[in-house]
Structures are given as structure tokens and as C-alpha cells.
Amino acid sequence: MDIIQQIVSGDVRTIARILRDIDDELPSSRSVLQRLYPHTGKAHVIGFTGSPGVGKSTLVDQIAGFYRKESKTVGILAVDPTSPFTGGAILGDRIRMQRHFLDPGVFIRSLATRGQFGGLSKSTNDMVNVLDAAGKDVILVETVGVGQDEVEIANSAHTTVLVTIPGMGDDIQAIKAGIMEIGNIFVVNKADREGSRKTVRELMNLIEINSRRRNGDDWEPQIVETEAMKGRGIDKLYETIEKHRTFLQATGSEKWREVVEKRTKIQLMGALRDEAFKAVLERIEARGDSIDELVRRIVDRELDPYTAVEQIVDKGLR
Amino acid sequence: MDIIQQIVSGDVRTIARILRDIDDELPSSRSVLQRLYPHTGKAHVIGFTGSPGVGKSTLVDQIAGFYRKESKTVGILAVDPTSPFTGGAILGDRIRMQRHFLDPGVFIRSLATRGQFGGLSKSTNDMVNVLDAAGKDVILVETVGVGQDEVEIANSAHTTVLVTIPGMGDDIQAIKAGIMEIGNIFVVNKADREGSRKTVRELMNLIEINSRRRNGDDWEPQIVETEAMKGRGIDKLYETIEKHRTFLQATGSEKWREVVEKRTKIQLMGALRDEAFKAVLERIEARGDSIDELVRRIVDRELDPYTAVEQIVDKGLR
Numbered sequence: 001m002d003i004i005q006q007i008v009s010g011d012v013r014t015i016a017r018i019l020r021d022i023d024d025e026l027p028s029s030r031s032v033l034q035r036l037y038p039h040t041g042k043a044h045v046i047g048f049t050g051s052p053g054v055g056k057s058t059l060v061d062q063i064a065g066f067y068r069k070e071s072k073t074v075g076i077l078a079v080d081p082t083s084p085f086t087g088g089a090i091l092g093d094r095i096r097m098q099r100h101f102l103d104p105g106v107f108i109r110s111l112a113t114r115g116q117f118g119g120l121s122k123s124t125n126d127m128v129n130v131l132d133a134a135g136k137d138v139i140l141v142e143t144v145g146v147g148q149d150e151v152e153i154a155n156s157a158h159t160t161v162l163v164t165i166p167g168m169g170d171d172i173q174a175i176k177a178g179i180m181e182i183g184n185i186f187v188v189n190k191a192d193r194e195g196s197r198k199t200v201r202e203l204m205n206l207i208e209i210n211s212r213r214r215n216g217d218d219w220e221p222q223i224v225e226t227e228a229m230k231g232r233g234i235d236k237l238y239e240t241i242e243k244h245r246t247f248l249q250a251t252g253s254e255k256w257r258e259v260v261e262k263r264t265k266i267q268l269m270g271a272l273r274d275e276a277f278k279a280v281l282e283r284i285e286a287r288g289d290s291i292d293e294l295v296r297r298i299v300d301r302e303l304d305p306y307t308a309v310e311q312i313v314d315k316g317l318r
Numbered sequence: 319m320d321i322i323q324q325i326v327s328g329d330v331r332t333i334a335r336i337l338r339d340i341d342d343e344l345p346s347s348r349s350v351l352q353r354l355y356p357h358t359g360k361a362h363v364i365g366f367t368g369s370p371g372v373g374k375s376t377l378v379d380q381i382a383g384f385y386r387k388e389s390k391t392v393g394i395l396a397v398d399p400t401s402p403f404t405g406g407a408i409l410g411d412r413i414r415m416q417r418h419f420l421d422p423g424v425f426i427r428s429l430a431t432r433g434q435f436g437g438l439s440k441s442t443n444d445m446v447n448v449l450d451a452a453g454k455d456v457i458l459v460e461t462v463g464v465g466q467d468e469v470e471i472a473n474s475a476h477t478t479v480l481v482t483i484p485g486m487g488d489d490i491q492a493i494k495a496g497i498m499e500i501g502n503i504f505v506v507n508k509a510d511r512e513g514s515r516k517t518v519r520e521l522m523n524l525i526e527i528n529s530r531r532r533n534g535d536d537w538e539p540q541i542v543e544t545e546a547m548k549g550r551g552i553d554k555l556y557e558t559i560e561k562h563r564t565f566l567q568a569t570g571s572e573k574w575r576e577v578v579e580k581r582t583k584i585q586l587m588g589a590l591r592d593e594a595f596k597a598v599l600e601r602i603e604a605r606g607d608s609i610d611e612l613v614r615r616i617v618d619r620e621l622d623p624y625t626a627v628e629q630i631v632d633k634g635l636r
Contacts, residue, residue, distance in 0.1 A: 304355035
């Protein structure tokens with residue numbers, strides 16, 4: 001059977017292999033992605049975003065359980081920060097989703113950040129496309145919501161869930177400053193902790209303040225309190241996620257299309273950025289120019305970095 | 319007086335204006351940066367990196383005080399996540415460094431992240447160059463250590479201080495996974511909290527495990543416990559930072575040069591990535607091609623995004 005057919009029919013080993021190829025940035029993965037693309041566009045992509053320690057993995061685990069009860073298949077992508085030097089992935093290190101490991105209806109993959117110069121959001125999107133083509137009904141993407149690549153990832157979901165916990169004032173500041181507008185659902189996890197009501201009120205205020213920017217027919221962000229470890233509030237979160245999907249897909253509504261176009265544009269721009277950089281680097285190399293020699297000249301103040309970049313990009317583009 | 323002379327002589331208003339121009343990405347700022355570059359290379363750049371809520375700002379504030387006691391001038395850059403949609407900065411929102419506001423020896427600037435497609439590390443580096451040329455002896459850069467741009471920023475300091483607090487197990491995981499190798503000094507802040515010794519032990523283990531990768535003459539990462547709010551342990555942190563600087567600058571040692579070359583390379587690559595992307599976008603626009611029309615065709619599956627990017631980059635580079 002052809003590799004495309006194998007992926008589309010959900011063959012786990014072939015899916016795992018192509019995801020690994022994407023992670024390793026093998027050029028061969030591109031043609032597979034090109035041919036898979038017509039099979040994509042059916043999955044509901046849900047992003048879970050929040051600081052380390054707020055319990056995103058546990059929430060994702062629980063929500064996956066709800067979708068499994070409805071016999072829907074689930075893909076999970078956990079985006080972890082990893083070494084900028086070794087580039088090594090720490091597969092499974094942060095995954096606590098033990099109970100789904102033996103369920104063939106759930107596919108779990110952990111992603112490393114890729115070195116220093118971008119590409120994280122691109123590989124995440126590529127992997128989402130693979131799982132989508134493989135027929136997963138729901139794809140859950142877990143990411144820390146700080147950093148531009150990470151915001152890009154959160155932004156490329158159909159439904160974005162922002163997760164916080166009581167007493168993280170700085171977290172609320174970060175949400176306020178950075179990712180307020182991309183949140184469709186706000187979760188206050190560990191809601192048994194002191195200060196949960198206060199956090200909910202702060203979020204309500206932020207939603208209220210932000211309502212000026214919303215149109216009448218826009219989705220109004222919802223707040224859900226959970227205790228993921230005990231499974232409390234997950235039913236409410238599941239319902240709210242489904243409500244958001246129904247809202248987007250309502251008959252006659254253009255919302256789903258709008259979200260899909262927004263996602264596609266973000267992904268296109270991200271991929272363009274990565275590929276333009278790669279192409280310029282390849283041309284420098286092909287011409288036999290040395291980055292290290294340029295660095296030496298800049299350090300010795302024989303050349304300034306602004307002129308150097310200008311010249312390289314000009315030459316690389318000619 | 320010429321703008322370059324004004325900046326080099328430390329004129330606060332001119333410095334503030336050029337930093338604003340950089341933030342606004344005014345093309346005119348480039349020629350200023352080009353001409354300022356020969357005046358750079360003297361400052362000691364110290365990065366403070368850690369999750370929201372660990373007390374980075376307070377630490378930076380306290381360390382600034384120590385340098386002021388030695389009559390050294392200080393520049394502070396706080397890199398905050400901000401809205402991917404509005405692009406607006408939240409100047410001062412997170413800055414609690416009240417007592418330095420009236421001190422002309424301290425220059426404080428808060429940076430926003432820039433939209434969705436990169437440029438954060440580039441503007442941070444540009445601003446560091448301005449403050450360096452303006453004669454600041456020490457430049458303190460505060461950033462959340464998650465996300466690739468942020469890791470790039472942390473990586474472009476001479477001395478990198480990683481800050482955590484007791485009981486953030488996930489934080490230790492993140493350090494382990496992502497930024498262990500770039501930490502020269504580890505701070506356990508809020509050391510009066512339960513679990514401080516445990517956190518120190520975990521960090522010691524990580525340093526020990528990582529020691530395999532170090533050469534005999536490499537710096538051995540140090541751990542400092544602090545209570546920044548009460549000013550405890552800051553003297554020790556200050557001494558350790560100075561010890562690292564002395565280590566790098568020791569007579570006959572090539573360490574400082576190595577660090578400077580590493581920083582320069584990271585900055586050059588980051589700037590290349592941003593400029594290559596910008597150049598390709600400009601060419602698309604100049605040709606009258608429409609990104610939105612491409613998006614529509616991709617959403618309608620008339621075209622796949624991989625082929626689209628390939629074609630755009632190829633055309634943009636021809």
C-alpha cells in the first residue's frame with residue numbers, strides 16, 4: 001500500500017515514521033505532506049496553552065477521555081521546550097497520560113523545539129496535518145503560551161483554551177498582555193486552591209474590558225473552573241469546547257471558514273519565514289561564503305552586523 | 319550635535335527616541351545602528367531568565383542597586399509578552415523598579431513582542447547595542463525563558479542567570495529540557511519557602527549530570543539562594559556575576575572572545591532570518607501577488623501550502 005493510503009487509513013507505524021521524519025526535517029517528508037494535504041481539513045484542532053505547572057497535561061488527558069467516550073479518535077501533540085544546543089527531544093518526559101497509552105484511538109506525540117532559529121510552529125502544523133489526514137477527529141495541542149512560536153501555535157487552533165491557576169498574578173498579567181485575544185475558553189485549574197474566585201473575577205474583568213473589540217456575533221469567551229487531578233469540572237470544559245465548535249460550525253455561519261482562513265494564513269506566513277531563511281543560508285553556503293568569517297569581522301568591528309545582513313540578503317535574493 | 323554623538327554622550331532623550339524608533343521598526347533606525355556599532359562592545363550584558371512570578375524584576379532591581387553603589391551605569395531591558403493582535407506595548411506595566419526611576423545612572427526600557435512573525439530578539443539586540451554605545455557599563459536583560467526568541471535573547475548575554483523558585487517541579491523540568499546549558503548562574507529565589515533545599519539539590523544534580531559536556535577549563539555553573547523582596551542573598555549573587563565576568567576576562571583567556579563570537583553569531587543568524595522573510599514578503603507585494611488569495615486557494619484545497627511556500631520562496635529569490 002502507498003504511504004499516503006497507509007497514513008489515511010490510520011496505520012500507526014507509518015504515522016509515527018512520518019512524524020519522526022518531520023521532526024528530523026527530512027526533505028522527503030515534504031512530498032508526503034504535499035500529497036496528504038487534500039485529505040486534511042476535517043479534524044477539530046484544540047490548543048491548550050499556559051505556563052508550566054498549571055496542569056495542562058492532566059487537562060488534556062481528561063478531555064481526551066471524554067472524546068474517547070464518544071468514540072471519537074484523538075491525536076495529542078505536546079510541545080516541549082528542549083535544549084537549544086543538543087536539539088534532543090525528551091519524548092514522553094512530561095507526558096503523564098498513561099491510561100491512554102494502550103488505547104489505539106489515541107495517538108500521542110511529544111515535540112521538541114528546534115534549535116535556535118525557528119521551525120517549531122511549522123513542524124507542529126505539519127504534524128497536525130498528518131494526524132488530520134490520518135482521520136483523527138480531534139487534535140489536542142499542548143503548548144506553553146509564551147514566546148512567539150508558541151503564540152503562533154496557540155493561534156493556529158480552531159479552539160484555544162488558556163489555562164491558569166489561582167494566585168498566579170503574573171500569569172494573569174501575561175494573559176492580559178499577550179494572549180488574551182486568542183483565548184476562546186479560560187480554565188482556572190486547581191480551583192480548590194485559595195484565590196480561585198478572585199482569579200475568575202480578574203478574568204471576567206479582562207473579558208469585559210476586551211468586549212469592546214468584539215462584534216455582536218463574536219464568541220464570548222467562557223470561564224471554566226476545574227480540578228483536573230480529581231476530574232472535577234472536566235464535563236463542563238468538554239461541553240464548553242463542544243459549544244465553541246458548534247458556534248463556529250452553525251448553519252449559515254462563516255465563522256468556521258474565518259477561523260480556518262486565519263489559521264492557514266498564520267501557518268503560511270510561518271512557513272514562509274522558515275523557508276526564506278533556509279533558502280538564503282543555502283545560497284550563502286553554495287557561494288562558499290563563511291558565516292564564521294563574517295562573525296569574526298563583525299566582532300573585530302571591521303564590519304557592522306546591519307550592513308552584513310543587508311549584503312547577505314541582497315546577494316541571497318539576487 | 320550629531321545624533322550618534324548625542325547617544326554616545328548618553329543623552330537620555332535621544333536614546334529614548336532611537337529605542338522607540340527601533341520598537342516601531344522605522345527604517346531610519348538602521349543607519350543610526352550602523353553608525354553606532356563601532357562604539358559598542360564595552361558593556362557587560364547579563365540576562366535574567368525564568369517563568370512569570372519567580373521574581374526576576376525584583377532581582378534585577380536589587381542587582382542594579384549593587385552596580386550603582388560601584389558607580390557603574392546600568393541599562394535595563396524588560397522583554398514582556400504582549401498582544402499578537404494589537405502589537406501594543408505595555409510600558410512599565412510590569413516594572414516595579416520604582417526607586418531607580420529618578421536615578422539618571424539607570425535607563426529602563428520595556429519591550430513588547432512584535433506581532434506574530436519574529437523580530438523580538440533582533441530588536442532586543444539592537445537596543446542592547448544602543449545602550450552599549452551610550453556607555454552603560456552593565457545591561458540587564460529580563461526575559462521569560464520559554465520560546466525560541468526568548469532562548470535566543472537569553473543566549474545572547476555574556477552572563478546568563480536562570481531564576482526559579484522552590485516547588486516549581488515543572489520549572490526544573492523546563493530548565494533541564496531547554497535552557498540548562500545556557501545557565502551560568504542558577505538562582506533559587508524565595509528561598510525562605512518550603513522545598514528550597516530540595517530545589518538546590520535538584521539543580522546540583524542537573525549541573526553534575528551536565529558536567530560531562532563541560533571541558534576542564536569551562537565555567538562551573540553556580541547556585542545562589544536569594545530572597546529578593548528582603549534583599550537577602552543579593553550580595554552573593556552580585557559577587558557570583560562579577561566572578562563570572564572576571565573568569566571570562568582573565569588575562570590570556572579566550573573565553574570573553576568566545577562568548578562574544580557566539581553572541582554575534584546568534585544575533586547575525588536571527589537578523590538574517592527576520593530580514594530574509596521581510597525581503598521575500600516585499601517582493602511578493604511588489605509583484606502584486608496576494609497572500610489572501612493564496613490562503614483562499616489553500617483553504618479550498620486548490621493548492622497545498624507546501625507547494626505554495628516553495629513557489630513563493632523560489633520566485634522571491636529569483
